[in-house]
Amino acid sequence: MLFRYSLVFVYFSVILPIQAQSNLxxxxxxxxxxxxxTIEEKVDIYYxxxxxxxELDFDSSYFYAEQLNNAAIKSGVPxxxxxSNRAIGLxxxxxxxLDSAKFYYQEALNIAERIRDTANIAMLQFNLGTVELLKGNYVSVLPWYNQAVELLEILQREEGILLNIFNNLGIVYRRxxxxxxxxxxxxxxxxxxDQVRDKQVRADIFINMGNAMISLEQFDSAEYYYQEVRAxxxxxxxxxxxxxALNGLGVVAESRGDFGEALKYYDMVIREQGIEEDYLLFSALRYKAxxxxxxxxxxxxxxxxxxAHKLFDEEEYPEEMKDLFLQLATHFERSSQFKKSNEFYKKHYQLKDRLISEEVIDRTSEYEERYKAQEKENEIINLKLQNEEASLIAARQKNQRNIFLxxxxxxxxGVGFSIYMYQVKQKVNKRLEEKNLVINKALADKELLMKEIHHRVKNNLQVISSLLNLQSNFITDERANAAMLESKNRVHSMALIHQRLYQNENLTEIDLAEYLDQLIDNLEQSYTNPDQEVEIELEASEIMMDVDKVILLGLIVNELVTNCFKYAFDGKKSGLIIVRLxxxxxxxxLIVSDNGKGMSSPPRVKQGSLGTLLINDLSKKLKGELSYDLNEGTTVSIRFPYISKSA
Structure with missing residues (x-):
């Protein structure tokens, strides 16, 4: 069976035809x-x-996939x-x-990963990537395909799947x-x-290369590839x-202003009978129009x-209808029907916005929720200990009243009875001592538990930081690497807090100056540049602050100092960053300033980066006032209320 080597896109693309001998x-x-x-023979044949x-009939395919699934459940062989799961997914x-396909592919992948079946892992990663491509989730496609390519190149086999992945990656990049x-x-x-054996595949790839060349307006190259496919x-x-090929040559002729030649090519496609792909007719009709x-x-x-419009609808074919709407908008603009033109421009951009989006994942709130959950557990433990302590105090007061009586x-x-009561008092005091020992032990256990919780949270955050660091080794895109570094620094800023909590006696407050000194030192190491000397000065006296506000303040300082390193000193060999409390x-x-090139205007929150959004949101959580001074570099100030618990 042949895999789909590519998918429909803009002008046209390739879905391999079903082989003539499929029925045989x-x-x-x-x-x-x-x-x-044997069950082995039946499993292979069902598959x-x-x-x-x-590729021919869903009901028949699903029937044999179910037969395979029943046999697989009976055998229990992974x-x-x-x-069976992959067959149902197909x-x-x-x-x-596609949602059902994704579910069964993922089930199959889970089993393959459990038994470390590398070949099937690569195949299923390819399948899952293709599902995301068909759904239009382009950002989600790349991780699946890149993992599959890495495994297949290690295995040095399954070239057919590699061809599929390369071709589909080309589709993603074009989209x-x-x-x-x-x-x-x-x-x-x-x-x-194989240039002799794989002539059909070569033609399929040439079609896609022609499409890409048209997008780059390299029409001579596009014409070469289409003529090769035509021959x-x-x-x-x-x-x-x-x-x-004819549709592509029509686009090339149209780009050169040879409209008569373009219409000739399009008419040849429109008149052709028996073409199974409606998209080809759809393309020829809209190109001719x-x-x-x-x-x-x-x-x-x-x-x-x-x-052309009657062939497809925008729910099932949003990519194709997006391009048709743009052509219709331009057409009605030419014919001075501006109201209709405006309607189709709106439809075009609505579909475009739906199809192409950027995935931004902020894990900070997740870590915050985990921390709050742990804080609630600590509060419950404290309440239990307080209740026990109150009970013991009440018992002690009751005993004292009894002693007085x-x-x-x-x-x-008389004296005789006094001796007896003295002995009773001794027994009571002994019981009180034992209860006090219980109280002290409970308090010590509470403190140990709190330290253990902070230690584990720190370790978990360190694991996340290590995972981000490890993932960055496999990312070649500089922007993605920079995003990974920023995420790692955010996680590290929170990990430092929990590290200080379990190392110190005070489990509720942290010396802010010492914490910022460690945080700034970590950022300075992360952004060390041998060609640039940037100094950081910290001006802060000892301030004891509760953990909730330190987390917010640490994330803000992390973002502000990171922005200084990234943007303030472009083109400079040295610079100075000052963090002042x-x-x-x-x-x-809090004041963070630099003597860099500065900004023309303060960043807008709605149009800003993730860092800008974080700074603004976290400042609000501090109930702070955020301000910018753009004279002589950039100075960012945040003024917020705070009363120390130990004051």
């Missing part, structure tokens, strides 16, 4: 199934039948369970039930307008092709690839745009 293959498998005796039927995948990266990845695919398609009588609109034949253009009675009853009655003022 299925018949042969049916005969083999009748003769199969092959489910795979073959996936490899059988991997195959059935849903080719029927575009996020990184056309040079798409061309590079297509060349990697061509490098592992191959005519030689093989492959009408599908011929239609792709575009040309007719350009030469002023607006009524004819309306006719062909309408035919007893002494009164002793005075009345000033106490003013019941207020504290």
């Amino acid at each position: 293959t299925i018949d042969s498998l049916h005969h083999s199934l009748l003769r199969a005796e 092959s039948l489910a795979e073959e039927w996936a 490899l059988h369970l991997i195959k 059935a849903f995948d080719y029927d575009y039930q 996020i307008d990184r056309y040079e990266d798409a061309i590079t990845i297509y060349h990697r695919a061509l490098a592992i092709l 191959f398609a005519m030689e093989q009588n492959n009408r599908l690839d011929l239609a792709f 575009e040309v007719l609109s350009k030469i002023g034949l607006f009524d004819s253009a309306d006719y062909y745009f309408d035919k 007893s002494l009164t009675m002793i005075l009345l009853m 000033e106490t003013q009655n019941d207020m504290i003022k």
